[in-house]
Amino acid sequence: MAYAAPHTQPLETSTGVDNRKLLMWLFLGSEALFFGSLISAYLLYRNRNLTGPFPRELYDIPFTSVSSFILLMSSVSMVLALAAIQRGDIRRMRIWLVCTALLGILFLSGQAYEFTGFYDRGLSLRTNLFGSTFFVLTGFHGAHVSIGVIILLSVWVRSLQGKIKQSDSLTIELIGLYWHFVDIVWIVIFTLVYLLTGR
């Protein structure tokens, strides 16, 4: 059994993987079941609405494609932020972190715009099965993006205070894992919920 510690961390662990990184992976595994359950409920109730409005009448696929693209791009800037801190370039890391957060906020704004649009056209949590399953699923996803934005901005503030150093790159890596996961969940949602619109 190898006990060599990778260069990024001070602690030796039995597996060689940092404790915090292992924790993050387990957390994301657990989250996969969480979103899996929400998506399953949506799919189970797909096409079972007794009253409208129905998904086909509301979805604006071009618009949501653009906001999905924005979220995808935020993953790119997240990768660049990690690459920057691993090089020791804190200034670039800061830029890319803010960039990621702003793209996240842009995505959330798009979601808020979409939600209000749906609501104005008669869809609420109470209207039908579509309203309940759609808002709860995408709402929980939006909440995850929001928490990610808060974490990104918190780290950005800490780095302005000079508290983030090259040796903290694992922190950025973990935030990145979370961010990419939330992004991937959105790709699944976009495919199963939006593109396979149903009735």
Added chain:
Amino acid sequence: MARAIPGRSPVTMADALRQARGAGEPYRGIWSWFSTVDHKKIGIMYGVAAFLFFLLGGVEALLVRIQLAAPNQDFLSPDQYNAMFTMHGTTMIFLVVMPLGVAFMNLLIPLMIGARDVAFPRLNAFSFWVFLLGGLFLNVSFFTGGNFFKGELGAPNTGWYGYAPLTENAFSPGNGVDFWMLGVQILGIASLAGGFNFIVTILNLRAPGMSLFRMPVFIWMSLVTSFLLIFAMPVLAVAMFQLMFDRLFGANFFNAAAGGTPLLWQHMFWIFGHPEVYILILPAMGIISEILPTFSRKPLFGYPFVVFSGIAIGFMSWGVWAHHMFTTGLGAAANSAFGVSTILISVPTGVKIFNWLATMWGGKLRLTTPMYFAIGFIAMFTIGGLTGVTHSAVPSDYQQNDTYYVVAHFHQVLFGGAIFGIFGGIYYWFPKFTGKMLHDGWGKVNFWMMLIGFNLTFQPMMVLGILGMPRRIQTYPDNLGWNFWNALATVGAFVIAASVLVFIYNVIISLRNGAEAGNDPWDARTLEWSIPSPPPEHNFDEIPVVHSVDDFWHRKYVEDPKGRPVPVPAGAAVATHQDGRDGGHGHGIHMPSPSYFPLISAVGLPTIAFGLIYSYALIPVGVIILAVGLYGWVLEPVSE
């Protein structure tokens, strides 16, 4: 300092070391418990809190049994009766058996794998406080239904499984179900935190040389349980969120008028619920897998088979949930598939039972109280398991569904299994964490009363089920032939209660006057027995190096040519890891700092939950408390 003392056995040598060092670290003051991040203190708090909930859940069960003792009684009204069986089930599962298992994991995982603490000590403290506050939150509901002392109970009354749409506003007005769904949600967070922590600890903090297949079986079962926790709890969380959105915000998840189906709830609940069954039983299986080898003075028979059976159970537990739903009309194909998978999952369980029996076979049995409970576990759990197999036959299940036969079955596995295992574990490890032996005579009184009371309570329920008595009825007519068996079950319940009182008495007298335990009172096999009782705060003066399964045993014994254990001669290569060199006081070992932030963060959660029920103004307060706690936690200058 105490180096090897010539002519004395290694165990007493270790005792001498302990005297030289002082008997563990004294626990300082009340407040140290609020900020502690020590896994042993957290484990003790988990255990004590869960035991208090056990008493509460036991009283609820007694009230149910009094009501059912004779036909046509009016001791509890139907509503009170429903509240009692709901709170009994919810309490015993979420507030007793799960946290008692977690208590053992907390106490034992670091000690058994040779670590100084868990991987995330503050997350561990957070888990405990969330559990405690969640349990209290759930029980507050008793007082919200009007005048408690006039018997107006606000507690949930929809069963521990909370089948929608019964739990919807239309059928369950009042806020009992709100307390239930939010309370269980909070408890789920505690379980998740614990599960993450234990997996990382087990995978990452093992002592040098402790490869996965040198880990004690209890550690393996803890690992499987933790994986089940982190994958099962989020499914329950989603079900509870859906119910929450239905009840509080008017969503339609379980609203048949809008096309919703009750089957959604049942699927989600039992996809959580069946792994949950193994979350409840696997720690107990781990416990007796430690007790049996110690008191048989043999290694566990077929260690890899027991381990792989545990892993197999972990995987298969995800494929059997619909056997809770045979009567919902899933169709012949689904029913057959789930019937077959249910039969299959009994195979690894059976493998374990045979391995335990083979462990005892030919061993030098020492019939101490822990061994009594372990043997009791095997016998009672086997009956429970067999009655479970009868449910896997779909036509048979059609008859048994919703009868007392089911009640008898799951108590047979949860009480005869989990609780017997847990009591065995308490008798076994009590000396390690208190330094005192529990009295063996009273322990055996406790065991026999519990065994007799248990069988008096639940075997009559098997008969009642076959006689057709349905579950969840507040009373029954006189002429159905159920009277005798119900009266017998009530008598049995009180015998169990008396046995628990004997246990409490035993704990009190043993803490006062119990025999000193020493490091290794049972001549046991695993690492926790190599250090003083109670263990010092830092556990190991020097992290041990592990060379085999049951490493501590092999430090004490070699085998003669016939394979019988022979003590290692004094002064040989034993006890090298706690041999009291100048580092023996544990000075200079870096331990995680205490912290109040886990407690502060935990307070935020029930605050938010109260806000959801009573006044949305409380929600931001709870969020701010949570945020302050989490930011303080993250920014706190400690290293774990």
